[in-house]
Amino acid sequence: RCLVTGASSGIGRAIARALVAEGARVVATGRDASRLAPLADAAPESGRVVTVAADLTVAADRERVVAACDAAYDGRLDLAVNAAGVGAYGRFESHDPSVLRALLEINVIALAE
Numbered sequence: 001r002c003l004v005t006g007a008s009s010g011i012g013r014a015i016a017r018a019l020v021a022e023g024a025r026v027v028a029t030g031r032d033a034s035r036l037a038p039l040a041d042a043a044p045e046s047g048r049v050v051t052v053a054a055d056l057t058v059a060a061d062r063e064r065v066v067a068a069c070d071a072a073y074d075g076r077l078d079l080a081v082n083a084a085g086v087g088a089y090g091r092f093e094s095h096d097p098s099v100l101r102a103l104l105e106i107n108v109i110a111l112a113e
């Protein structure tokens with residue numbers, strides 16, 4: 001019973017695929033529903049993969065992800081992989097303050113709330 005955030009691309013997608021290949025039940029979340037769909041297609045058995053398109057910087061979306069885990073696993077979760085995250089390149093002082101806010105929202109606040 002696993003939750004993988006950031007599962008629509010990159011490391012999150014690779015981890016979700018590996019878990020599914022090993023027979024795990026996975027709730028996979030990412031911002032892009034169309035990029036999550038192949039994960040469910042890879043494990044057509046009913047309930048093995050639940051995809052939830054969600055932006056983890058949005059409180060209501062985080063609540064939907066938790067609700068999906070509760071529904072799929074009766075409130076039990078064995079593994080959570082937080083692969084959702086963003087970065088910024090360049091000199092700190094050259095970034096608009098909105099860049100720092102976005103980094104904090106997805107990389108820190110989404111985890112804590």
